[in-house]
Amino acid sequence: MNAALFKPDETFRGDFSFRNSPQAIRRFPLPFPEDNYMYSVNIEPHLPGPAGSVTEFAFDVDEHYVAECREREIVLAEEPLRYQALPHMMSSQWDCLELIMESLARDYPAHFSLTKQGNRWRWINRPLELDQQFIFGDPASLPREPLDYITRQAQGDFVVMDQREGDLWAEAGMVTTQADWSLDFDVGMTFKEWHGPVPLAHEMQVFDRALKFLLNLRLGQPVRRLNWTMTIHPRLDTSPENYPKWGRDRAMVTPQNAGDLVHLRVELQGLWRLPRSNAIVFGIRCYLISLRELATVPKWARRVHRVLRDLHPALIDYKGLTRYREAAVAWLEPFDDGAPTSPGTAPE
Amino acid sequence: MLVTGIKSKPVYAPLQADARGRYHLMLGFGVGAGPLERVIAEMQSSASQGLRNVRVLYVPDLGSAPEGERFRALSDVQAFADTPALLVQFRLILEQSLMGTRLYVAGPESFIGLAMKIALEFNLNKDEIRAEECGTLARRVYCIHCRATTEQVRTNIVRCVGCDRWLLVRDHYSRRLAAYMGVMVDAEAPGELPPLKEVFL
Amino acid sequence: MSDSQTIAVEVVGIEQVTPLIKHFRLAPLGAAALPVFSGGSHIIVVMQGADRVHKNPYSLLSSPQALDTYEIGVRRMEESRGGSHFMHDRVVVGSRLEIAHPVNLFPLDKIARKHVLIAGGIGITPVLAQLEDLHGGSVPYELHYSVRSPEHAAFLQRLRGSEGARLNMYYDSEGQLIPFEPLLGSQPLGTHVYVCGPAGMINHVIATAQASGWPDSHIHWEQFSAPPVGDAFEVFLARTKISVHVPPDQSLLESIEAAGVEVPYLCRGGVCGFCQTRVLELDGDLVHNDHFLSEADKAKGKNIMPCVSRARCKRLVLDL
Numbered sequence: 001m002n003a004a005l006f007k008p009d010e011t012f013r014g015d016f017s018f019r020n021s022p023q024a025i026r027r028f029p030l031p032f033p034e035d036n037y038m039y040s041v042n043i044e045p046h047l048p049g050p051a052g053s054v055t056e057f058a059f060d061v062d063e064h065y066v067a068e069c070r071e072r073e074i075v076l077a078e079e080p081l082r083y084q085a086l087p088h089m090m091s092s093q094w095d096c097l098e099l100i101m102e103s104l105a106r107d108y109p110a111h112f113s114l115t116k117q118g119n120r121w122r123w124i125n126r127p128l129e130l131d132q133q134f135i136f137g138d139p140a141s142l143p144r145e146p147l148d149y150i151t152r153q154a155q156g157d158f159v160v161m162d163q164r165e166g167d168l169w170a171e172a173g174m175v176t177t178q179a180d181w182s183l184d185f186d187v188g189m190t191f192k193e194w195h196g197p198v199p200l201a202h203e204m205q206v207f208d209r210a211l212k213f214l215l216n217l218r219l220g221q222p223v224r225r226l227n228w229t230m231t232i233h234p235r236l237d238t239s240p241e242n243y244p245k246w247g248r249d250r251a252m253v254t255p256q257n258a259g260d261l262v263h264l265r266v267e268l269q270g271l272w273r274l275p276r277s278n279a280i281v282f283g284i285r286c287y288l289i290s291l292r293e294l295a296t297v298p299k300w301a302r303r304v305h306r307v308l309r310d311l312h313p314a315l316i317d318y319k320g321l322t323r324y325r326e327a328a329v330a331w332l333e334p335f336d337d338g339a340p341t342s343p344g345t346a347p348e
Numbered sequence: 349m350l351v352t353g354i355k356s357k358p359v360y361a362p363l364q365a366d367a368r369g370r371y372h373l374m375l376g377f378g379v380g381a382g383p384l385e386r387v388i389a390e391m392q393s394s395a396s397q398g399l400r401n402v403r404v405l406y407v408p409d410l411g412s413a414p415e416g417e418r419f420r421a422l423s424d425v426q427a428f429a430d431t432p433a434l435l436v437q438f439r440l441i442l443e444q445s446l447m448g449t450r451l452y453v454a455g456p457e458s459f460i461g462l463a464m465k466i467a468l469e470f471n472l473n474k475d476e477i478r479a480e481e482c483g484t485l486a487r488r489v490y491c492i493h494c495r496a497t498t499e500q501v502r503t504n505i506v507r508c509v510g511c512d513r514w515l516l517v518r519d520h521y522s523r524r525l526a527a528y529m530g531v532m533v534d535a536e537a538p539g540e541l542p543p544l545k546e547v548f549l
Numbered sequence: 550m551s552d553s554q555t556i557a558v559e560v561v562g563i564e565q566v567t568p569l570i571k572h573f574r575l576a577p578l579g580a581a582a583l584p585v586f587s588g589g590s591h592i593i594v595v596m597q598g599a600d601r602v603h604k605n606p607y608s609l610l611s612s613p614q615a616l617d618t619y620e621i622g623v624r625r626m627e628e629s630r631g632g633s634h635f636m637h638d639r640v641v642v643g644s645r646l647e648i649a650h651p652v653n654l655f656p657l658d659k660i661a662r663k664h665v666l667i668a669g670g671i672g673i674t675p676v677l678a679q680l681e682d683l684h685g686g687s688v689p690y691e692l693h694y695s696v697r698s699p700e701h702a703a704f705l706q707r708l709r710g711s712e713g714a715r716l717n718m719y720y721d722s723e724g725q726l727i728p729f730e731p732l733l734g735s736q737p738l739g740t741h742v743y744v745c746g747p748a749g750m751i752n753h754v755i756a757t758a759q760a761s762g763w764p765d766s767h768i769h770w771e772q773f774s775a776p777p778v779g780d781a782f783e784v785f786l787a788r789t790k791i792s793v794h795v796p797p798d799q800s801l802l803e804s805i806e807a808a809g810v811e812v813p814y815l816c817r818g819g820v821c822g823f824c825q826t827r828v829l830e831l832d833g834d835l836v837h838n839d840h841f842l843s844e845a846d847k848a849k850g851k852n853i854m855p856c857v858s859r860a861r862c863k864r865l866v867l868d869l
Contacts, residue, residue, distance in 0.1 A: 081495075088659040088660050089659075095585075098585075162659055162660075163656070164656070164658050164659065164660070165473060165658075165766040166766075182492050182529070184492075184495075185490065185492060185520070185522050185525070185529055186522070187524065188522070188523065188524035189356065189522065189523070189524075192356075193356040194356065196356025196357070196519075196520055196521075197356070197518075197520050216815060216821070216823055218650060218652060218815075219584060219586070219650045219651060219652070220554060220584065220650045221554075221650075240492045240493075240529070240531055241492055241493055242493075243492075243493070243531060243532055243535045244493060244513065244532050244535050246535075247532065247535025247536045248535060248536055248537075248538065250536045251536050251537055275584060275585035275586055275587065275613075275651075276585055276586075276587050276613060276682075277587060277659070278587040278590075278653045278656045323536060368759065368762055369762045370734075370761060370762035371762070442738060445737070445738045446734070446735060446736060446737060446738065447733070447736045447737070447738060447740050447761065447762065447763050447767065448734070448761045448762025448763060449738060449762070450762070470662065470738040470739050471660055471661060471662055471738065471739030472738060472739075473764065473766055475764035475765065475766055476764050
């Protein structure tokens with residue numbers, strides 16, 4: 001990941017200058033291995049993927065890194081409550097800081113470095129021009145709380161869940177790039193409570209099985225899965241808090257402009273067991289791609305057309321697609337000649 | 349946004365005495381007197397010694413005068429003028445309480461929610477708390493945009509007391525806030541409101 | 550998940566701390582540091598015996614802050630199937646072992662308003678690491694440690710030094726018993742109790758806590774029990790299509806592993822449910838020794854925990 005490829009001035013609001021380079025398009029994590037979609041517990045080990053792919057490293061840093069960090073700062077300046085940490089979660093905060101710093105320094109040595117002398121650490125983040133010395137375990141030695149500090153230098157949202165009483169409790173997090181859920185409202189909830197609003201999945205016992213699996217998640221054996229929805233404009237902050245600002249975008253989509261306005265929004269979710277706190281950190285990395293960019297890959301154009309066209313009504317409603325799904329399907333329709341698509345998500 | 353049947357909506361059940369508890373602390377509001385009376389009778393007729401340590405805090409509500417008066421007359425019932433006063437005493441009692449305590453709450457959901465908020469601070473969990481909802485279903489609604497809480501909401505949509513937006517009253521509930529989420533109902537099509545209906549009566 | 554990613558370690562220190570308990574220090578071979586862990590965690594130690602492999606869980610008693618070495622305490626078991634004897638008799642300074650990543654099935658509850666820690670004999674080991682996590686925090690706690698006699702009190706000096714008045718000692722030899730009823734009947738709301746020691750002590754604590762009205766979610770226990778022995782039997786693995794002989798002193802899990810088949814596990818003690826395996830055919834009885842399946846599920850006979858359970862049967866087919 002060459003530093004020259006960062007596009008620091010990209011925006012995810014206002015003029016929405018965000019665009020994917022051809023490389024970014026080809027490595028996009030399409031969440032549809034076949035021509036229709038339904039929920040599953042699609043968890044797999046978070047092992048290193050192919051070179052250049054979004055799963056090659058523990059935490060993916062791409063061309064949008066600097067721009068996304070700037071966007072996060074803007075959100076937090078307006079709404080500090082997008083970051084929360086209940087008092088008993090401090091040891092998990094240090095666990096997360098260690099996990100993210102060690103991963104980034106190991107996987108992107110050109111951009112990040114971490115040196116340690118006992119508990120005296122030095123962290124250098126070249127893209128953001130940061131050089132920080134601090135004492136691991138001493139919150140006063142950092143300009144912000146550990147989780148706050150490090151997640152401002154990582155792409156995607158993070159939720160930390162304490163494990164007790166046979167359940168998982170969302171009790172700390174940095175959530176600024178979410179697909180319509182509120183950390184402020186959900187903090188303190190259990191696994192099934194915060195997944196409450198998701199339709200159908202409960203009846204399918206998706207969450208019972210997922211919870212049981214996660215309760216036994218082991219140190220050193222992280223897992224990952226993909227989730228998806230759609231967004232109008234490449235807007236990262238589609239929070240319920242700001243729904244009054246972005247809600248109306250959904251009504252502005254036409255079959256003519258859908259290609260540029262409608263974006264597929266994919267979450268690469270990673271789950272790690274944390275060592276000192278025995279908690280679990282849930283990383284939610286967000287990738288955006290416009291239908292027009294997607295359609296440059298013929299197989300993907302056909303597939304996404306079919307998935308959207310045939311999607312279960314409850315999912316259409318829950319994923320917020322109601323107002324513009326038909327316009328999106330109409331825009332994609334000319335790209336779908338009915339030819340079969342190969343299984344799997346590789347671009348063709 | 350219009351999803352119903354949400355799993356984060358609290359589920360209540362008729363109160364029953366928990367014979368495994370050693371100390372029984374009961375909170376009631378208005379018609380909550382009914383379920384509490386029933387549980388107390390169950391305990392007094394039981395042979396189990398553990399069901400003898402009972403303490404009751406109660407807010408009589410004007411609308412439920414007859415049974416409220418009768419309930420107040422029972423010994424060991426401490427009456428309060430309003431919910432905030434009851435909750436102050438409730439917290440003081442919890443500070444002195446021991447493991448083995450069971451909490452019973454009967455009344456409207458908002459009363460239950462506020463009591464649970466305090467119980468949470470003392471690490472009381474679902475195994476130690478039983479709640480029966482009775483009386484009005486009116487909800488406390490937390491506006492996710494301006495974070496104000498609108499009380500006594502009986503309708504499917506409500507004007508936020510803080511920012512004046514029309515909010516859809518969702519079924520997504522936070523125990524920490526003791527309130528349901530309210531989200532702007534006409535963000536996608538300003539001015540287009542669903543018909544106003546009284547649903548939480 | 551099995552222990553496919555083990556860590557190679559070398560024994561760098563052995564001390565006989567009581568007549569029955571040896572204290573081992575393990576250091577990593579190679580450059581990699583030992584993983585950080587939380588108090589209450591255990592590791593599985595893989596021992597290559599002459600005729601069989603032993604995989605025993607041992608609690609980490611070392612400080613989670615000091616990761617140059619891991620420290621475990623091993624009690625010599627009278628009726629051992631070999632694991633503790635191997636550790637006591639065959640392992641010397643310089644011996645090499647494989648260990649699995651720490652797993653914590655006995656964690657402290659982070660929102661407890663008070664912790665009551667109860668240990669019996671070797672059960673002090675996970676508590677020692679938990680105490681390190683409690684030091685410097687603001688949550689009150691107390692420790693009640695019961696041993697046969699003063700010479701059997703492992704790590705007593707260390708405990709006296711770090712715990713002071715929070716430590717309460719009880720010696721069987723002097724007729725001192727932990728007063729469970731008054732102890733558990735007088736705790737403030739939000740207290741959690743943690744017990745590690747012999748099965749009898751654990752059962753007594755659980756029963757007393759429940760009788761005092763404690764909800765199960767506030768009662769935590771960790772038990773070290775070797776898988777019970779029993780009659781030998783045969784088991785057929787349907788998917789692998791092999792027949793495995795289970796001798797009296799080897800568990801079903803160990804026998805399956807010895808045959809080259811991996812079964813996911815976490816605790817190897819019948820508590821966590823991770824190794825739960827489906828029973829496809831049974832002509833005879835299952836002998837359930839686990840704490841995971843409900844009585845109803847045990848009666849149905851459709852699942853078994855191979856780490857501790859066995860069978861008395863003419864035929865047993867498992868979905869492995």
